[in-house]
Amino acid sequence: MEKNIKLLQGNEACVEGALAAGMNFFAGYPITPSTEIAELSAQKLPRIGGRFIQMEDEIAGMAATLGGALTGKKAMTATSGPGFSLKQENLGYGCIAEIPCVVVNVQRGGPSTGLPTSPAQGDIMQAKWGTHGDHPVIALYPNSVQEIYEVTIDAFNNAEKYRTPVILLLDEVIAHMREKVDFDSVKGKEVFDRKKPTCPKDEYLAYENTEDLVPPMADFGSGYRYHVTGLVHDQFGFPSNNSEIADTQIRRLLNKIEKNKKDIIKYEEYKMDDAEVAFVAFGSTSRSAKESVDKLRSEGIKAGLYRPITIWPFADEKVKEISENVKNIIVAEMNLGQYVNEVKRVSSDKCKVDFYGKINGHLITPTELTNFVKEAIR
Amino acid sequence: MSNKYEVRLSGSGGQGLILAGIILADAGIISGKNAIQSQSYGPEARGGASKAEVIISDGEINFPKVEKCDLLLSLTQESYNEYIDSLKKDGILVVDEKIEIDETLEAKIYRLPILSTAYDKLKKPMVANIVSLGAICSISSIIDEKSLQEAILNRIPPGTEEINKKAFQEGLKLV
Numbered sequence A: 001m002e003k004n005i006k007l008l009q010g011n012e013a014c015v016e017g018a019l020a021a022g023m024n025f026f027a028g029y030p031i032t033p034s035t036e037i038a039e040l041s042a043q044k045l046p047r048i049g050g051r052f053i054q055m056e057d058e059i060a061g062m063a064a065t066l067g068g069a070l071t072g073k074k075a076m077t078a079t080s081g082p083g084f085s086l087k088q089e090n091l092g093y094g095c096i097a098e099i100p101c102v103v104v105n106v107q108r109g110g111p112s113t114g115l116p117t118s119p120a121q122g123d124i125m126q127a128k129w130g131t132h133g134d135h136p137v138i139a140l141y142p143n144s145v146q147e148i149y150e151v152t153i154d155a156f157n158n159a160e161k162y163r164t165p166v167i168l169l170l171d172e173v174i175a176h177m178r179e180k181v182d183f184d185s186v187k188g189k190e191v192f193d194r195k196k197p198t199c200p201k202d203e204y205l206a207y208e209n210t211e212d213l214v215p216p217m218a219d220f221g222s223g224y225r226y227h228v229t230g231l232v233h234d235q236f237g238f239p240s241n242n243s244e245i246a247d248t249q250i251r252r253l254l255n256k257i258e259k260n261k262k263d264i265i266k267y268e269e270y271k272m273d274d275a276e277v278a279f280v281a282f283g284s285t286s287r288s289a290k291e292s293v294d295k296l297r298s299e300g301i302k303a304g305l306y307r308p309i310t311i312w313p314f315a316d317e318k319v320k321e322i323s324e325n326v327k328n329i330i331v332a333e334m335n336l337g338q339y340v341n342e343v344k345r346v347s348s349d350k351c352k353v354d355f356y357g358k359i360n361g362h363l364i365t366p367t368e369l370t371n372f373v374k375e376a377i378r
Numbered sequence B: 001m002s003n004k005y006e007v008r009l010s011g012s013g014g015q016g017l018i019l020a021g022i023i024l025a026d027a028g029i030i031s032g033k034n035a036i037q038s039q040s041y042g043p044e045a046r047g048g049a050s051k052a053e054v055i056i057s058d059g060e061i062n063f064p065k066v067e068k069c070d071l072l073l074s075l076t077q078e079s080y081n082e083y084i085d086s087l088k089k090d091g092i093l094v095v096d097e098k099i100e101i102d103e104t105l106e107a108k109i110y111r112l113p114i115l116s117t118a119y120d121k122l123k124k125p126m127v128a129n130i131v132s133l134g135a136i137c138s139i140s141s142i143i144d145e146k147s148l149q150e151a152i153l154n155r156i157p158p159g160t161e162e163i164n165k166k167a168f169q170e171g172l173k174l175v
Helices: A010-020 A035-048 A058-070 A081-096 A124-129 A145-162 A172-176 A243-258 A283-298 A316-325 A339-346 A366-376 B017-030 B077-086 B114-121 B125-139 B145-155 B161-173
Strands: A005-009 A025-028 A051-054 A075-079 A101-109 A115-119 A138-140 A165-171 A178-182 A267-270 A277-280 A303-308 A310-312 A328-333 A352-357 B005-012 B034-039 B049-057 B069-074 B087-096 B108-112
Touching: A005 A010, A005 A145, A005 B017, A010 A035, A010 A075, A010 A101, A010 A145, A010 A165, A010 A172, A010 A178, A025 A035, A025 A058, A035 A051, A035 A075, A051 A058, A058 A075, A058 A081, A058 A101, A075 A081, A081 A101, A081 A124, A081 A165, A101 A145, A101 A172, A115 A172, A124 A165, A124 A310, A138 A145, A145 A165, A145 A172, A145 A178, A165 A172, A165 A283, A172 A283, A172 B034, A178 B017, A277 A283, A277 A339, A277 A366, A283 A303, A283 A328, A283 A366, A303 A316, A316 A339, A328 A339, A328 A366, A339 A352, A352 A366, B005 B017, B005 B077, B005 B125, B017 B034, B017 B049, B017 B125, B017 B145, B049 B077, B069 B077, B069 B125, B077 B087, B087 B125, B108 B125, B114 B125, B114 B161, B125 B145, B125 B161, B145 B161
Parallel strands: A025 A051, A025 A075, A075 A101, A101 A165, A138 A165, A277 A303, A277 A328, A328 A352, B005 B069, B069 B087, B087 B108
Antiparallel strands: A005 A178, A101 A115, A138 A310, A178 B034, A267 A303, B005 B049, B034 B049
């Protein structure tokens, strides 16, 4: 049988994954290095009866994405650092109004317009705290073109399952490089659609405190009426200053992620079984770390790699466990120290946690990591 | 890792080297190997030296960038000057015949009439990239002729099949 394999760019694989997950609406504003995602969505969506809309800026792109999603569409937008900053206000709106959608951020050098064509991983904490207030966050970060295809489907599934915006982090390296994608790899993979109300229309509570913490969501225009607001609201969606309601609703928002961490958290471990020194790395940097693991092992150093695919929520227990089993942890990121602080927060005192960062617009190389580890474990 | 083969295609913007890189990576995948193609953007992509990078391997490719290449193609003097230091000592250098090269190089050197084949013989300057792929195919064993021709035909604009096939054949004959 002919294999279903193609050479694709990372950004192209993101669109293919989104379509496989059922994306039928895209609103955004093109920005390097994410532009190909908008470009390909514009080409492909009209052909399948979907809609693509280029808005006047990134703020409107996020707003239209939420609007599309409220009508029942599977909606996505894509951007890079400067645009991700602009989207934060509406992203928070999506969190409190519980609107499922996917926000892709192809990271480039920052701050501000920074290094438009160079890779960075400077938006790791922004993905968690970019919008204000306590809010639920799911952020995923694949490291190959094949995985971009697969994880984009996971991003939509998580958004639909937990009724929340999901952030898909990429970086310039994996977004622009071309690599093999095997489309058959997702055969049999579940595509999740949001739970819809079955009750009589006049009994519908869009923000009900259901047992599973995720209330069913009606499509706007389907006859189920409810109010959508960024204010704290009651079960009907109407604004409320009631402290009990505020406490209950905000806690539910966070708990629907917290209580489902097992389902949401995905990671890869490479040669961790007998590792004495472990890398923690994600995205393109994790590829360098993996190569460095092999190099270090060829020189007799027992290295391994823990690669979070789910960046947020943070895998507290898993990282703590690793820190109890290795002597050294090396966190490598293309920034000046973000995820490393989370790793330190949960790590055992007996484990030495070191950081290797780079912000000059170039990918961290395996050689740099290998040399750094040799120094760190001396 | 020993069978990892790293190629850097360099020249000036507009010579179709990025497409050539994509085709080479595509051919790698058609022949059942792993391949990664990447390129640099930014100021260097506008005029001056431009480059495309391809890594082909039987095994997994982790680090996706080319540091030292096994084969360097340079179609312009400027790109030769810029990238010659990135060629491995025992690597293969493929340059257009008009380029002045350092005679003390230890690399295996092929000076070929790539540009004149495209300009004068085929009267289509834009197929210099495909002529180059033909030459690379003859010189190195990274990719077989059949996979490469299939990849070329997959990636070129419809209606240009004949001229590109011819350019590929001319490239093969250069060596």
